[in-house]
Amino acid sequence: MECTFPEAPEVPTTQFRGEKEIGDNNAWTLYIDGSVTAERSGAGLILSSPDGLTIQQAITFTFKVTNNQAEYEALLSGLKLAKSLRVKCLIIYSDSQILVKQTNGEYIVKDPKLAQYQAMVRVILETIPDTTILQINGEENSKADELSKLVQNTSDLSSSVYFEELGAPSSDRPEVLCISSPDNWMTPYIAYLKGGTLPEDQNKARYLKYKATRFFLESNQLYMRIFSAPTLKCVDQDEADYCFREVHEGICGDHLAAKALAYKVIRQGYYWPTIHADAVAYVKNCSKCQKFSNVPK
Known part of the structure; x- marks a missing residue:
């Protein structure tokens, strides 16, 4: 469109x-x-x-x-x-x-x-x-x-x-309030890829090194490699909320169900670890979806 x-x-x-x-x-x-x-x-x-x-x-x-x-x-x-x-x-x-x-x-x-x-x-x-x-x-x-x-x-x-x-109110929405933290899920990966910084806990350090093989940095932006889609841009919670709003109910949105919403955001080239759980929560909080969606028997 x-x-x-x-x-x-x-x-x-x-x-x-x-x-x-x-x-x-x-x-x-x-x-x-x-x-x-x-x-x-x-x-x-x-x-x-x-x-x-x-x-x-x-x-x-x-x-x-x-x-x-x-x-x-x-x-x-x-x-x-x-x-x-x-x-x-x-x-x-x-x-x-x-x-x-x-x-x-x-x-x-x-x-x-x-x-x-x-x-x-x-x-x-x-x-x-x-x-x-x-x-x-x-x-x-x-x-x-x-x-x-x-x-x-x-x-x-x-x-x-x-x-x-x-x-x-935006001040009562936890997904918005979380932006006050300077750190997010990407911080450990960026720190490791930039300078080799690892957590003190050996198990966490081993897990981070294993997961970091799928990520890379370009112009200080974190990206993720996957086999089933193009390279995905990693986003924080604030950008994730904006992605959901645009895809779900934006100018071209059609109020997708949670699973379809998550996969469509991924196909658009964005990723964060809790995307599927966040999609479920987002659809449940959409007033139009609750009013007009089909009610199962």
């Missing part, structure tokens, strides 16, 4: 943060906004590359959120998308004064829930070398605001807009 993207919103050619001029032609731009009313709540984001590629996403929440939480959900989704695309320079635009000033360290985060969101934001920001977040007025952020309100009527969503439904 060929996907087309609309034109990116116009970005001011020159913005200032203190004495720093923001006008980098190599920077990606991210517009975010959250919208909460008595009838519905949602968020919208627009990520644009320097060469004009634009990704739009509309998010709906099936749980109660405040305006500030909706803004943070939009920021987290945008940052995870930018991280998965290996963005190196990112300028973020938001009309939320609290979000911008808390992220810039000008406001203290007193609310415990927002503190969890802010901690997750800072973890992802560390993976993007150059980031700047700026506050803009509502008129400049109208495109993201429109996306955040599209969730009221999903039939208005065009094929060029990614639609996502969140059933629980």
Whole structure:
């Protein structure tokens, strides 16, 4: 399926943060906004590359959120998308004064829930070398605001807009919280392949040496060799969650069952050790699968 993207919103050619001029032609731009009313709540984001590629996403929440939480959900989704695309320079635009000033360290985060969101934001920001977040007025952020309100009527969503439904706050989802750890399942393999570092336990060291024969490093990225498929790129839990979302319910997703979902992700060239168990858990937590899938007798 060929996907087309609309034109990116116009970005001011020159913005200032203190004495720093923001006008980098190599920077990606991210517009975010959250919208909460008595009838519905949602968020919208627009990520644009320097060469004009634009990704739009509309998010709906099936749980109660405040305006500030909706803004943070939009920021987290945008940052995870930018991280998965290996963005190196990112300028973020938001009309939320609290979000911008808390992220810039000008406001203290007193609310415990927002503190969890802010901690997750800072973890992802560390993976993007150059980031700047700026506050803009509502008129400049109208495109993201429109996306955040599209969730009221999903039939208005065009094929060029990614639609996502969140059933629980990101701060309560363990698969997202685990990104706060700098180490992951790949760390022992990378350490061994780079410098021959092995665990002190002899059994663990022997097992690692045996398993490491199937892995190799290229440009500091870990890959795995298998006989039944092309070389697989190894990913951490954050990237694994993004893979599941795109394959299972993304713009070309068809809500596959757990086994089919795991094998399709592998055929796309990605791997992590718990992929099959994670696929089962992911399908069980998909609200649409639970509502509309066939019920066995």
